[in-house]
Amino acid sequence: MANNDSTDQVAQEIRQIGFIRWHSRTLMRAHLHLITCILGVVVIGVGFEAFSDPQAWWEWVRRYGTMGLGALLVMFGWTHYLVRMQRAQRRADRANCPKCGVYGSFDVKMHGETPADDDEPEDDQAAGWIRVVCRRCGEQWNI
Numbered sequence: 001m002a003n004n005d006s007t008d009q010v011a012q013e014i015r016q017i018g019f020i021r022w023h024s025r026t027l028m029r030a031h032l033h034l035i036t037c038i039l040g041v042v043v044i045g046v047g048f049e050a051f052s053d054p055q056a057w058w059e060w061v062r063r064y065g066t067m068g069l070g071a072l073l074v075m076f077g078w079t080h081y082l083v084r085m086q087r088a089q090r091r092a093d094r095a096n097c098p099k100c101g102v103y104g105s106f107d108v109k110m111h112g113e114t115p116a117d118d119d120e121p122e123d124d125q126a127a128g129w130i131r132v133v134c135r136r137c138g139e140q141w142n143i
């Protein structure tokens with residue numbers, strides 16, 4: 001099963017630094033990847049402009065190598081940006097305690113990769129479940 005959410009890692013980090021800090025850190029990492037993506041666009045432009053009109057074979061390699069590197073950076077940055085944005089969004093959507101409504105104030109109890117035994121038909125199953133306990137009222141639910 002394709003799992004681009006790495007539930008283990010997410011649960012570990014939330015446990016260590018708390019949900020609020022995990023969420024902002026994940027958004028920050030996402031934007032670093034967006035910067036990588038933009039850098040890739042710049043590198044493509046440099047390869048195209050600075051190394052134009054290639055004559056010798058090594059000039060071809062330099063030009064298309066640079067542009068290929070730029071394209072890799074764009075793809076790498078963009079996919080990682082999307083994955084992290086979705087990850088942050090997905091968990092944030094469920095970060096309110098269903099009982100008392102407090103946002104992001106919970107402890108990780110356990111986690112798993114299988115879909116939770118929890119009737120949430122909208123669960124996209126793209127990510128594993130993380131069972132959390134509200135710090136205020138003790139309610140348990142999955143994020």
Ligand SMILES: [Zn+2]
Binds near residue numbers: 097100101102
């Ligand atoms: Zn609560």
